[in-house]
Amino acid sequence: MPRRGHEPRIACAVLLATVGLSCSAMAEPTKPLTPDSAVTDYCAAWSVADQSARDRLLARVWAADGVYSDPEPTLAKGRVALSNVIANFQRHYPGTHFRCSAPQMHHRAMRVTWILLAPDGSQVTHGVDIYDMARDGRIQRIVGFFGEPPSVTPPLPAKASARAQGGAARLVGTWRLVSATERMKDGTERPDPNVGALGRGYIVYTATGQVCAMLGNSQRSRWAVADQPSAAEASAIPENLVAYCGAYSVDEAGGFVVHHVEIDLSPNRTGTDRKRFFTITGDRLVLSAAPPLPEGVQALIITWERVR
Secondary structure (H helix, E strand, C coil): CCCCCCCHHHHHHHHHHHHHHHHHHHHHHCCCCCCCHHHHHHHHHHCCCHHHHHHHHHHHHHHEEEEECCCCEEEEEEEEHHHHHHHHHHHHHCCEEECCCEEEEEEEEEEEEEEEECCCEEEEEEEEEEEEECCCCCCCEEEEEEECCCCCCCCCCCCHCCCCCCEEEEEEEEEEEEEEEEEEECCCCCCCCCCCCEEHHHHHHCCCEEEEEHHHHHHHCCCCCCCCCCCCHCCCCCHHHEEEEEEEECCCCCCEEEEEEEEECCCHHHHCCCEEEEECCEEEEEEEEEECCCEEEEEEEEEEECCC
């Protein structure tokens, strides 16, 4: 005969044995399911090889009728189907494991980024999962995407010209230096002293209104010690190189572009403007510097060729 007070335990054992549970398991408190813990356990399920352990994780975080889809294409409805998808994945990618970010959430939707790591720790691929959450906190649906999200090209900014089909649009791109020539007041011509006869360089105009230029003398002498110029070598840098970046604006009617210098090889030029008259013929861009010019110089003409 059972001792007095043991009747509830016996009844529990008899009742739960019929459904394969134990009274101790019934008595164990369950951890509250939060968005973070749902992501953590779901992510772990993809890395667990043992089916019973994986199924326990899915039972905790995945809705009974939850749906998973990705670009493979994969479509799994319910916990058993998802567990089978994971098992098949592990057969194709043995030893790999996932790392998932914390969720970004609003209402009952979440976004989570993830990376797949090889056994040696190198990255195999990455992607983003979009979650829909059930009211009980379990995951109702995941739509997975692989790789980087698609990019979008921003429109031309107002400062680069509201006339988007005018000079601003034609300036946008990368241009390779052809020549930089000074036309002297006595009628002679000479290479720009900063660039020389065999100068090299590029200028880049972006669709978002930035410009960067670097051009210089390709025949300048190498330093005696790499990365450690002497005082004489350092003082020669601005004599053989032009380098600056900043914003730009276009005056279509005036036929000129203004480079608003934000950083320059010479700190004294930072915050200044460089005004350039321009013409574009086919893939040739000609920039002519506006006054003031060096003494004896009537015009500074820099010719560029579009990089394709």
